[in-house]
Amino acid sequence: MTEPLTILGIETSCDETAAAIVRRHGANVPGEILSNVVFSQIEEHAPFGGVVPEIAARAHVEHLDGLIERALKQAKLDWDDLDGIAATAGPGLIGGVIVGLMTAKGIAASRGLPFVALNHLEGHALTARMTDALPFPYLLLLVSGGHSQLLVVDGVGRYRRLGTTIDDAVGEAFDKVAKLLGLGYPGGPAVERAAKEGNPSRFPLPRPMSGRPGCDFSFSGLKTAVRQTAENLGKLTDQDKSDIAASFQHAVADVLSERVENAMALADEVIPPGHRRLVVAGGVAANMALRQRLMVSAHACGYEFVVPPLKLCTDNGAMIAWAGAERLSLGLTDPIDTGPRARWPLDPEAAPARGAGVKA
Numbered sequence: 001m002t003e004p005l006t007i008l009g010i011e012t013s014c015d016e017t018a019a020a021i022v023r024r025h026g027a028n029v030p031g032e033i034l035s036n037v038v039f040s041q042i043e044e045h046a047p048f049g050g051v052v053p054e055i056a057a058r059a060h061v062e063h064l065d066g067l068i069e070r071a072l073k074q075a076k077l078d079w080d081d082l083d084g085i086a087a088t089a090g091p092g093l094i095g096g097v098i099v100g101l102m103t104a105k106g107i108a109a110s111r112g113l114p115f116v117a118l119n120h121l122e123g124h125a126l127t128a129r130m131t132d133a134l135p136f137p138y139l140l141l142l143v144s145g146g147h148s149q150l151l152v153v154d155g156v157g158r159y160r161r162l163g164t165t166i167d168d169a170v171g172e173a174f175d176k177v178a179k180l181l182g183l184g185y186p187g188g189p190a191v192e193r194a195a196k197e198g199n200p201s202r203f204p205l206p207r208p209m210s211g212r213p214g215c216d217f218s219f220s221g222l223k224t225a226v227r228q229t230a231e232n233l234g235k236l237t238d239q240d241k242s243d244i245a246a247s248f249q250h251a252v253a254d255v256l257s258e259r260v261e262n263a264m265a266l267a268d269e270v271i272p273p274g275h276r277r278l279v280v281a282g283g284v285a286a287n288m289a290l291r292q293r294l295m296v297s298a299h300a301c302g303y304e305f306v307v308p309p310l311k312l313c314t315d316n317g318a319m320i321a322w323a324g325a326e327r328l329s330l331g332l333t334d335p336i337d338t339g340p341r342a343r344w345p346l347d348p349e350a351a352p353a354r355g356a357g358v359k360a
Contacts, residue, residue, distance in 0.1 A: 001114075005083045005328055006034070008071065008107070009321025012060040012100030013092025013120045014145070015041040015051045019064070019071040020317030021082075022130065024325035031130035031325070034075035036311070036318040039063045046185045050175060057095030064103055071317070079111055084333075086324020089117035090341030091146070097340040105336050116324040117334040121346050123319035124281040125153055127308045130322040134306065137275055139267045141260055141294070144282035145171035145188075150215045150263040151346060152270055153279070156326045160270070161350035162263050163215025170252060171284045173219040177226050177248050181241045191245045192287050198239070198246030203229050205251040207258070215263045222251055253293040260294060264301040277304040286313040 004025045011018040020036040041059045045051050072078065087104030090097055101117065108115035124142055128134050140159075142149045148165040168176070171188060178187030183194055205225050208218035226248050233240055260278065268276070278298040284290065285307050298305040312318060327333075 001083065001328055001331065003329060005325045006077070006081055007084050007086055007321045007325045007328065008068070008082055009118075009317040009319070009324055010064070010068070010085070010087040010100040010104050011120070011123070011315055011317045011320045012064065012096045013088045013090070014096060014315060015045055015056050016315040017041070017060045017063045017067055018315060018317035018320075019067040020321045021071050021075040021077060022318050022321035022325060024322065024329060027329075028133050028135055030133045031322050033130075033318050034077065035071040036316055037067045037070045037074065038316055039067055042186060049179045049185050051093070053093045053095055056093055057099060060096050060099040064099060068103070082111070082113060084108075084114040084116060084324060084328045086116040086118050086320050086327075088120045088123070088320055089334075089338060090120065090344040092120055092342070094340055094342045097342075101338075101340050109336055114328055114333045115336060115338075116327050116332070117338040118320050118323050118327075119344050119346060120315075120320075121147060121344070122157070123323045125151070125159065125346065126156070126323045126326055127281055127312050127319045128279040128306050129326070130318070131308050131312065132306055134277060134279070135275065137271050138277040138279050138306075139263060139271060139303070141256070141263075141278065141280045142282050143170050143256070143280065143284035145169060145175060147282065148217045148219075149346070150259065152267055156330060157332070159346040161345075161347035162266055163217065163259060164350075165217040165219065167218055167220035168223060170217065170219055170256070171282070173223045173252070174284070176223055177245070180227055180230060181236065181244060183241065183245070188284060188287060191249060192289065194242045194245035195249040195289065198242030198244070200246040200250035202243040203247040205229070205247050207251055207254050209255065210258060213262065215259050215266065217255065217259055219252070219255070222248070222255070249287075249289055253290055256290060257293050257297045261297050261301060264298070264303055276302060277306050280305075280307045281313065283314045286310050
């Protein structure tokens with residue numbers, strides 16, 4: 001299709017209901033975010049210490065239509081100004097995914113607009129092209145509540161996985177540690193806040209996979225070590241909690257840094273000089289301590305460090321709209337009967353990861 005392309009993006013894969021309108025002006029040009037509206041469900045899920053799928057799906061139903069109207073109003077556009085509709089089709093909580101997907105299908109069918117069913121992970125993977133106009137290829141560390149992956153991004157729809165988690169994702173580990181320590185929900189920001197007041201050297205927590213070749217991650221053993229440390233202390237003081245949080249976060253930083261450095265060594269064989277950039281995306285990329293540590297590793301290995309603004313690290317509609325525009329610019333659309341997917345790997349050719357419970 002001819003550009004510019006103006007796309008409505010809908011995101012409902014987990015506990016954020018989001019709609020946004022983004023304009024793509026051309027290849028290797030930053031995208032223009034015309035609106036980006038997000039409704040956070042934190043208050044609904046906080047009493048349970050985690051996301052309840054049924055509550056999430058109900059909230060999406062209640063709020064999505066209003067958010068789409070707000071996105072159009074903020075962008076000062078009408079339906080006739082849109083060139084296409086994109087929505088997350090997976091991976092995610094299937095009830096929530098269905099809400100956004102069916103809404104997008106209804107709009108596309110009624111308005112006669114092209115429809116793009118997006119892999120939520122591709123939204124994260126391509127965000128840096130919207131913000132920084134990065135050319136392909138680049139190295140991606142995707143870290144969130146459900147995913148920990150290292151990939152070479154060769155192009156739209158073209159991903160080569162170098163490593164993944166063999167058990168818990170790093171964001172999931174943050175959430176479980178926060179719940180264990182009684183720090184509140186959401187867990188990632190709660191642990192980061194507590195860690196600022198703590199001593200990261202007080203508790204010698206393990207660094208899973210340390211010293212091993214390859215780029216796979218493991219966080220289950222680290223999470224177990226945190227639980228055992230807390231149990232051995234008995235009744236925890238606020239300082240105990242802060243010290244455990246700081247020690248845990250420092251251990252995560254060590255693990256991510258080492259695995260990323262391994263990935264950069266491997267990526268040197270396929271990413272030419274001038275394209276050596278490390279992109280960090282996903283909700284965990286909002287953690288400033290981890291950002292700083294990964295930036296140091298990237299620069300030490302001769303890589304430019306790129307991370308989206310904080311509001312574009314967590315789930316949002318702009319990343320879905322942008323990925324939809326990227327696909328639509330290549331003539332890639334999806335049939336209206338495309339179904340939702342609870343799991344959807346970016347690299348379907350990658351070998352299955354070792355261990356149970358690995359995320360897609």
